[in-house]
Amino acid sequence: MQTVGFENHDHTVCVGVGMKAAEDVCAAQGLRLTKGRRRVLEILLQEHRAMGAYDILGMLSDEGFASQPPVVYRALDFLVANGFAHKIQKLNAYIACAHPGDSHTPVFLICRACETVAETAAPLQSTLGEAAEKIGFKIETTIVEAEGMCPRCRETETAV
Amino acid sequence: MQTVGFENHDHTVCVGVGMKAAEDVCAAQGLRLTKGRRRVLEILLQEHRAMGAYDILGMLSDEGFASQPPVVYRALDFLVANGFAHKIQKLNAYIACAHPGDSHTPVFLICRACETVAETAAPLQSTLGEAAEKIGFKIETTIVEAEGMCPRCRETETAV
DNA sequence: ATCGAAGCGTTATATTATATCAAGTCATCC
C-alpha cells in the first residue's frame, strides 16, 4: 500500500510534482489549467490537508481573486473532475490528489482527532464490483473513507 | 452478499421488521425511542429511499410536529448513532438501515440516474483495516459508497 | 418529592453549494 499523509517528507517536492503532473495531463488532454484553477491546486498542494471550499476562497480573495463562491467551486469542480483533487465527503472538504496522473480509486484515512487525511490505494474494489455486478448494478465510482485515529494522535491520546 | 434495494418485496414487512428491531434494541439498551424518533424511523422505512433532512422535516411538520431543523436533525442523529439509519454522504441524505440489529459496515450502491440506494455488506473491511494498521492508523468506522447504474436504469438507458 | 440527565421547543445563525445571465477569452476556420 502506498500511503501519503502521515510520514514526514520534503513538502516542496510534493507541490512541484503535483503541479507538474497536472500540467502534463492538461497538456496531453487539451485541458486549460487557468490561473484560478492553477492557484487552487497550488493552495491544496501547499496546505497538504483537506480544506473547506470557503477556506480556499478566503485565501483566493486575499490574493485579489474575486470573492464569490462560484470562483472556488468552479475550480474545484475542474480539479476533481480531472483527478487532480478529491472531495472528502465526510468533511465536506477538498484535498490535492496524492497520486496524480495514476488512474485510481482512492481510500482516505481520516483522523477524527486532528482531521488529517491520508490517501491510500484500495485493496478491494474488484471484489465489490463483481459482487455488485451479480445483482445487475454497474459501479462507476467508489468512495471509501475510513475514520479513526492517526499514529500521531494515538500517541498523544495514550500519553494523556 | 445480502442486498436490499433493487428487488421487489412486501414493503409493509420491511416497516414492521424495522420498527420491531429498533424497539428491541432500544429496550435492550435502555434507549428512548421517543415519538419524534419513532416517527422519523417510520418515515424512512415507509419511503424506503434516501431522504434529505428537510424532506423529512416537511412531513413531520405536516403532521403537527414542530417545524424547525433541530427537530429532524436530533432524531436523525439518534437513529444514525444507534444504527437504525445511515447517512448517505454522497447525497446528503438519510436512509433506514436495511439490516437492523446486525452490527455491520454497510456498503451503499447509489444509482446516479434514479438515486435509489441499496445497502449491502462489505466483502472487504478486514483487509483495509489490516493495511491501515500497518502504518499505525486505527480504523473505527468506514464509509463505502459506490455510484453507478442500477439494473432498472440500465435497462431503460439501453432501451432509449 | 426532588434531583439530575436527557429530550424538546424555539430563535437565530453558520456552513456548504448552486442557478443564472452577462461579459470576456481563446482557438479555429474562412
Place this chain on the structure above:
DNA sequence: GGATGACTTGATATAATATAACGCTTCGAT
C-alpha cells in the same frame, strides 16, 4: 484579420444543509 463557437469568468442572488444556544419539560432514579 475578422467571424464564429466553445469555454471561462464576473457578479448577484439564492438554495440547501446543518448547528449553536438557551430555557423549559419529561423521565427515571434515589
